[in-house]
Amino acid sequence: MSVLLALDIGLAFLVFAVAAWTVFAPGGFAATVGYVVYGLLLSLVWIRLFAVDVALTEAAIGSGVTGVLLIGAAARLRGAEATAREGLTGLTRLFIAGLCLLVAGALAAVVLLLPDEGPTLAPQSMQSLPETGLGNPVTAVLIAYRSFDTMLEKVVLVLAVVGVWSLAADRFWGGGPGEARAERPEPTLAFFAQVLVPIGILVGVHVFWVGADEPGGAFQGGAILAAMWIIVMMARLTEAPQTSAFWLRAALIAGPAVFLAVGVAGAAVAGGYFAYPPGLAKPLILFIETFMTFTIAVTLAMLVAGPPRREPRR
């Protein structure tokens, strides 16, 4: 047995054990902390599948930003949690477990029956790669070959923000989410934010920029930038903007709007919706990605901040 296989098996057991903890842990807060650890371990699995772009996304969004969101929620629900714990009888649980085992077993059988070499679009995506001017085929799929998908996904993110904001109480409508800026921020958090955030912004911009040729891109870079903004808001060095602010709403739609404008322009200039004119593909892709990274950063941070909880200032 090779060392790598032993590591893989160990990693598989670890991922499974931490996942089981998030389902069976006694308290919601402990389960949520388990989930963050699980996300980081899962990104290691993605690296073992040679999907570094996915690993970065899982670490930044699946574990990081989702983790902040869930831990914040778990902390606020901590007191209220004890309400209904009894729920189902042992027999029902056993029945459910049996059915879930059946589903997992069927999936496992499918996994084992997959042919060693599956159908693939890798040759096609490599073939057209020079025309896009990019070096990272995953970025090419996201922004060039399947750009319509990616644009619609940005729209989904905007809709999610609309959904979250709609849950504000009437008197808070248009106000800012989260805590107000503190007169005296907690020193440890403030220090942390002042030291980490400048470095983190550099890392975020770097991850976005290298995404054209190396693993990285708009999602991963945008998530890191969002995390930096969240840290500053958590340290209460600044407060989340009012949701009625014009610049905020413009920032939320800038990415999809630019994407859509370039896509529609492609119909006139390049002979097809979401087509790029030859030779101009790389600059156009970077132009779109710049706006997308910015919008993703603002959107993710706003989704974590939640619905408005401060009364609007006129």
Place this chain on the structure above:
Amino acid sequence: MTSATLAGLVGAALVGLGLYGVIADPQLLRKILAFNLIGSGVFLVFGIVARKGAAAGLSADPVPQAMVITGIVVAFAASAIAVALTLRLSEETGATTLPPDALARPPGEGADAE
């Protein structure tokens, strides 16, 4: 057994675990966690499809990878809405679970009739 198959089996197990959590745990926050477990399990199974599509000098097919990246972001957006709903429910009613028979009651007879 290759590391790809192993990862796929972990994905299958995660779907099973998550499904159990979604059905059996009454706490809404735990349901959201479990739902995310199902999601990442599905992504892993899709990930081994990508790995098995290794060709043209790439270690994995980029198309499923890009779709998984999209999926992770959309899963986060869904979680954000679910968390916001859960927190609002808890603010309004103080409950962190849904009453089990709320759907079985005729309309007009709210959950607070008990």
